[in-house]
Amino acid sequence: MVDPAVRGRILALRSWHDDWSGLRVAVLGLGVTGFSVADTLVELGSRVRVIYGAEDADRERLLDAIGAERARLEGDEAQLEDLVAFAPELVVVSPGYRPDHPLTEWAERQGAVVWGDIELGWRLRDKTDRVADWICITGTNGKTTTTQLTAHMLVSGGLRAAPVGNIGMPILDALRDPQGYDALVVELSSFQLHRLGAHGSGEISPYASACLNIADDHLDWHGSVEAYVAAKGRVYANTQVACVYNRADERTERLVEQAEVVEGARAIGFGLDTPPPSGFGVVEGILVDRGFHAKRRSEAYELVTLDELRDVGLDAPHLVQNILAAAALARSRGVEPAEVAGAILSFRLDSHRAERLGESPALPGVQWIDDSKATNAHAADASLRAQDRVVWIVGGLLKGVDIAGLVEAHAGRLRGAVVIGAERGEVLEALRQHAPGVPVIEVAPGETDDTMTGAVAAAVSLAEAGDTVLLSPAAASMDQFRDYADRGRRFQAAVRALGGGDAGDHHAPAEDGRG
Numbered sequence: 001m002v003d004p005a006v007r008g009r010i011l012a013l014r015s016w017h018d019d020w021s022g023l024r025v026a027v028l029g030l031g032v033t034g035f036s037v038a039d040t041l042v043e044l045g046s047r048v049r050v051i052y053g054a055e056d057a058d059r060e061r062l063l064d065a066i067g068a069e070r071a072r073l074e075g076d077e078a079q080l081e082d083l084v085a086f087a088p089e090l091v092v093v094s095p096g097y098r099p100d101h102p103l104t105e106w107a108e109r110q111g112a113v114v115w116g117d118i119e120l121g122w123r124l125r126d127k128t129d130r131v132a133d134w135i136c137i138t139g140t141n142g143k144t145t146t147t148q149l150t151a152h153m154l155v156s157g158g159l160r161a162a163p164v165g166n167i168g169m170p171i172l173d174a175l176r177d178p179q180g181y182d183a184l185v186v187e188l189s190s191f192q193l194h195r196l197g198a199h200g201s202g203e204i205s206p207y208a209s210a211c212l213n214i215a216d217d218h219l220d221w222h223g224s225v226e227a228y229v230a231a232k233g234r235v236y237a238n239t240q241v242a243c244v245y246n247r248a249d250e251r252t253e254r255l256v257e258q259a260e261v262v263e264g265a266r267a268i269g270f271g272l273d274t275p276p277p278s279g280f281g282v283v284e285g286i287l288v289d290r291g292f293h294a295k296r297r298s299e300a301y302e303l304v305t306l307d308e309l310r311d312v313g314l315d316a317p318h319l320v321q322n323i324l325a326a327a328a329l330a331r332s333r334g335v336e337p338a339e340v341a342g343a344i345l346s347f348r349l350d351s352h353r354a355e356r357l358g359e360s361p362a363l364p365g366v367q368w369i370d371d372s373k374a375t376n377a378h379a380a381d382a383s384l385r386a387q388d389r390v391v392w393i394v395g396g397l398l399k400g401v402d403i404a405g406l407v408e409a410h411a412g413r414l415r416g417a418v419v420i421g422a423e424r425g426e427v428l429e430a431l432r433q434h435a436p437g438v439p440v441i442e443v444a445p446g447e448t449d450d451t452m453t454g455a456v457a458a459a460v461s462l463a464e465a466g467d468t469v470l471l472s473p474a475a476a477s478m479d480q481f482r483d484y485a486d487r488g489r490r491f492q493a494a495v496r497a498l499g500g501g502d503a504g505d506h507h508a509p510a511e512d513g514r515g
Helices: 004-011 032-043 057-066 076-086 102-109 117-123 143-156 171-175 190-195 225-236 250-258 306-311 317-332 337-345 377-385 404-413 424-434 448-462 484-499
Strands: 024-028 047-052 069-072 090-093 113-116 133-138 161-165 183-187 208-211 242-246 266-270 279-283 286-289 301-305 355-360 363-370 390-394 414-419 440-442 468-471
Touching: 004 113, 024 032, 024 076, 024 102, 032 047, 032 057, 032 090, 032 117, 032 171, 047 076, 057 069, 069 076, 076 102, 090 102, 102 113, 113 117, 113 190, 117 171, 117 190, 133 143, 133 225, 133 317, 143 161, 143 183, 143 317, 143 337, 161 171, 171 183, 190 225, 208 225, 208 250, 208 317, 225 250, 242 250, 242 317, 250 266, 266 317, 279 317, 286 306, 286 317, 301 306, 301 337, 306 317, 317 337, 317 377, 355 484, 363 484, 377 390, 377 404, 390 404, 390 448, 404 414, 404 424, 414 424, 414 448, 424 440, 440 448, 448 468, 448 484, 468 484
Parallel strands: 024 047, 024 090, 047 069, 090 113, 133 183, 133 208, 161 183, 208 242, 242 266, 266 279, 363 468, 390 414, 390 468, 414 440
Antiparallel strands: 279 286, 286 301, 355 363
16 A cells, blocks of 8 residues: 555645655556656656556667666556556556556555646646646547647747647647747547546646537446546636637536636637627627627627638638637637637648548549548538538447437438448448438458558449548547548548549648547
8 A cells, every 4th residue: 555645745746846756656558648757757756667568669768768667568467467566656547548447446446646647747837937828628529620729829829839638749748848838728638637636636727728519429438428528527627717618519518607617717608609798609701709808798809701711621610610719718818819810811720630632533523531530420420511412431439429310310411331440330230220221331341451442442332423422430440540540541542542643632621520
């Protein structure tokens, strides 16, 4: 058992400049997050042991170079044995570890402190004199785009800002930047939020926060819809200035109402409708800010028009919602309306978010769209709604979510379906029940290149001029691919191969979805 005095010492650590030396810390996982945690704590003088399963030669060499211990072991039993022998006082968990994972459950029974990287980062945020405000963003879909947009707006407003967290750059890497930041825009997954405030670990206090939307996702990880929603709601806890919510999603508004926030923090709603005085919305084709206008009961700041967004490929409804949420967050931090507008019109989305590939010479009149980023049904719903006639490439890991409702909602626009992935049975059954007249081709698992080559060939056999072939899997990718980007790249390569070259001009993506 961990000495209660040692546990108390760890919980009292609130600064980079406190004494972290000599602590026995186990880091679970050697991805980008796990390595950043190990690197940080070694720098602070802790004794760090990283326990992981998958080989990673580059990071293993770096662990050896910085002086961290490491144990690459397959299976929970072997990893648990190593953890017990190390007897950690602090365990820092990479985001993918489930709440009931045997290693974390053992650590908690022993009285060890168990944190995620976000909790650790909050305690270490003052390495430089330039201590950044945290703007925290979650939601089932749209997190990455909104995080990137918000950071882009802050930079346009003259602030030193960066998107971090679940988006790619680990928060601990940003916090150790010697220049410091004025603001960090932190994308938070439900996994990361789950650990905040758990087991006496304390809370963070965002400058502003947003939950963009909530739909069933990751139920296999959280165990229930209620637990998933509760994790999302933690984004609002202790918010200082602005809690941004989606007026079209009642659950996000309820989470704001239930949150314990800093006195004076305001609730700011966004939506595609005419906004109330405290909100952001759309009036006669113009995106407007009534939340931060001194005369907001009678006037509004005009940001950009829908026509301007259409010109740069950012006019899809989900993207407009993302833009409004980001604008609310940036305005809360003092970015001027003209600076927000300039940032919006200069913004470009990442690849694989409803990325338009154009036509293939081999199949004139058929559009191809790579929306591999749609890793859940909510994201796929947005992409399907944007099309009239679709040959849909769907399937992968469903994460415990029933896809039947999605199929039923879009059966009328389906010209055909190509089913891939490990959990094809559920998708095939949903199509049989709710879209019985739609031609369906099943692509059995094989090599990853073969899967996408087969899926694209199947789509060619189903599509006609005027159709759109849409890769929007409504499922995670790790059953057959490294990640959603790998899935999208292989899809694009298979489409290019149809005509022996490019599939056409690439345009700005039309939609955004986040798993």
